[in-house]
Amino acid sequence: MLKLTTYPAAFGAPSASPFGVKAMCFLNMAGAEWEMGSSADPRKAPKGKLPVLVDGHTVIPDSEDIRSYLEQRFSVDFDEGLSAEQRAVSRAIIRMCDEHLYFALVCDRWLIDANWEILREEFFGMIPKLVRRFVTKKIRQQVRASMQAQGMGRHAVEERLTRADKDIRAIVALLGDKSFLFGGSPTAADASAAPMLAAIAGSPTETLLSKRVNDDAPLMAYLERVQYALYP
Template sequence: MITLTIYPESFGEPSASPFCTKALCMLKATGLAFQIDESPDPRKAPKQKLPMIEHDGHIIPDSEQIREHIEAAADHDFNASLSDEQRGIADAVTRMLEEHFYFAVVADRWANDANWEHVKKAFFSDIHALLRPIITRSIRKQALGQLNGQGIGRHSEAERFGRASRDVLSVKSVLGDKPFLFGDAPTAADYTAVPMLRASIATPVPTMLSDFIRSEDKIMSYLERGKEALYP
């Protein structure tokens, strides 16, 4: 049995984290038996990040490593139908969304004062009321420090939007008129793209990025279709 540890659902998504939603949807697609352990606290995870899985005594962190592990365990290749060229594009799209676009979403949630009020309530309401202000201030400071270190935190919202909206347009170009990124059926990159783009419009207070995505009909229908096909 596999145990998948993820952050609890929030803002209408199965998990607060698009990486956790990705791992959850991939596990479901392989047909492997698994149970979910919801945790708000990543500190016990090997990389202090979620998701992670525990399988027969082995702990595997990181959604990409989880993907490799479950593909081997279930003898299931998410990209079986893809050519080498498509696999290259799929990996590039995945990296763009997970290592660049994701940080724009985090900034919209954690650096935007109006959204931060909702994030605080959604993620940290279990913390005792007396300690909550001190703990949430420190967690926010740490998150903003990470954004600054990564680099995206040094941009204004408009500059961030310029970069992140181009990522969305790249996804739209790869999608074209197909139901999923590489054809009629979802492949690995869809398991990143759908939760990641959905996370960016799930922020309760609209941002330049969420308004832009909501105005893109092709992307919005892709996200509806993706939710239907991939989500539990």
């Protein structure tokens, strides 16, 4: 039985990590039998991040490598039927979501005080109350520093929205009137874009960014379709 280690459910998603949800989608798309792994401590992961997939003695960190592994292991192609041009667009969409939109989500979750107050209890409720504020303050400082280094944390909330909005418009334009990004069936790009957008929409308090997604009815209908198809 394959084991997926990722963060537990939070804010209406089956994992707090959109990469964890993406990996779940891939497992389901591959038709794999899988279960959740026991520890969700990223410090124990081979690359210090989650998700990690374990298949017997094989350990696969990173959702991108989990995808490649599953496609090979189950002889499936998550982009079946797509042209070379569509595959190129898919690749760019996945990169945009994973390497740009994700950081807007991280800033929204961790840097906006109202969200942080709720996130602290949701993510770190297992830390004894007496030391929770002290420990989590340090973790928040590390996240703030990493967002400064990455760059997204240097933008004001409104600037972050402007940047993320351009990504969201690109996804909406690609989707058009279709059920999924490349037609009537979900592909790898849906498994990446939808969990990321759903995590943004599921913000613990309303933010400019979460409102942008939540107010877009056709986009929300798309997120529901992907959830129903890939991680019900």
